[in-house]
Amino acid sequence: MVSLQDSLIDLVRRASLELPEDVLDALKKAARQEEENSPARLVLGSILNNARIAKEKGVPICQDTGTPIFYVYYPSGWSTRQLREEIRGAVVESTLRGFLRPNAVDPISGANSGDNLGGDDFPLIHFEEHEHDYLIVDLLLKGGGCENVGAQYQLPDETIGAGRDLEGVRRAALHAVQQAQGLGCAPGILGVVIGGDRASAYTASKKLFLRKLDDRHSVPELAELEQRLTLEANELKIGPMGFGGKSTVLATKISTLSRLPASFFVTVSYMCWACRRKRMIMDEGEVRYE
Numbered sequence: 001m002v003s004l005q006d007s008l009i010d011l012v013r014r015a016s017l018e019l020p021e022d023v024l025d026a027l028k029k030a031a032r033q034e035e036e037n038s039p040a041r042l043v044l045g046s047i048l049n050n051a052r053i054a055k056e057k058g059v060p061i062c063q064d065t066g067t068p069i070f071y072v073y074y075p076s077g078w079s080t081r082q083l084r085e086e087i088r089g090a091v092v093e094s095t096l097r098g099f100l101r102p103n104a105v106d107p108i109s110g111a112n113s114g115d116n117l118g119g120d121d122f123p124l125i126h127f128e129e130h131e132h133d134y135l136i137v138d139l140l141l142k143g144g145g146c147e148n149v150g151a152q153y154q155l156p157d158e159t160i161g162a163g164r165d166l167e168g169v170r171r172a173a174l175h176a177v178q179q180a181q182g183l184g185c186a187p188g189i190l191g192v193v194i195g196g197d198r199a200s201a202y203t204a205s206k207k208l209f210l211r212k213l214d215d216r217h218s219v220p221e222l223a224e225l226e227q228r229l230t231l232e233a234n235e236l237k238i239g240p241m242g243f244g245g246k247s248t249v250l251a252t253k254i255s256t257l258s259r260l261p262a263s264f265f266v267t268v269s270y271m272c273w274a275c276r277r278k279r280m281i282m283d284e285g286e287v288r289y290e
Helices: 002-019 021-033 040-059 080-096 166-180 199-209 220-234
Strands: 068-073 124-129 135-143 149-154 187-197 249-257 267-271 276-283 287-289
Touching: 002 080, 002 135, 002 276, 002 287, 021 040, 021 124, 021 249, 068 199, 080 124, 124 287, 135 199, 149 166, 149 199, 149 276, 166 220, 166 267, 187 199, 187 220, 199 249, 199 267, 220 249
Parallel strands: 068 124, 187 249
Antiparallel strands: 068 135, 135 276, 149 267, 187 267, 276 287
C-alpha cells in the first residue's frame, strides 16, 4: 500500500510536470488560430514545446512553481492536524526532489526558507469535511506573475463606467485584462467572482481554476457572460505574452457569493497559460489521479 505522503509527493510531481489535457487542447487550438509565422504563433509553439519537454524530461513546466494551494476534502473523523503534517512533509520532499522551486520568502527579511514552508500559510491548505469515506486532494500551483495582475473592483466604479449589474461586471473584468497586458503570461484564464467580501472573493476566484476549461456554468446568464468575456478579451489583441494576436484568454470562469447591501465587489484572478492543477483520490488505500 502506498503511503499518503508518497501519494501526495506524486500529486505534486504530476501537477508541476504535466499540463491538464483540456489546457493543452486549448493551447493547441489557440496556436491554430494565429497567423503562420506570427509572433503569437511562435510563442504558442514554444509554450507547447516546453510542455512536451517538461513531461518527457520530468522537469517543472515553469521555473516559478508558484504557491502550492491544496483543497482537501476528508471523511468524518480524520485529523486535519495529521493531514496538514503529511502535506507539509510532501511539499518539503517535493522541493528536495526538484518538483517545486523554493518559493517561501519572509516579507521582512527577504530570507527564503529553502523548503517551501512558511509558517502556517505556506503552502496554503483549505480543509473541508465531506460525506464520503474517501480522501480527495486538489492541488493548484499558482505562479507569481499571474498573481500580480489580479484585480478587485468596488462597484459602482465611475472611472470604468461600471454599475452594479452584469454589464458592470463585464467592464471590470475586461479592464483587468487590459491593465494586465502580457504581464500575466498570456494566454491566461480568468476567475471572476461577483459579490462576497474582499477576502472571500479572492479565495473563491482562485478555486475557479480547478474547473475544466470547456465546462459551462449551470446558470445560462453566467454561462453566456463567461463566453462573452473570453471573446471580447481576445478582441483586445494583447495576445500571447503581450506580442499581439487572437489568443489573450483561453477561458473565463465565474462564480457568485452573497454580499452585504453596502458592497458590490468584482474580483478577478488571473491564471497564466501554465494552469497546473491535479486531483488525487485515495479510497481504501488505492490512489488515482485526475
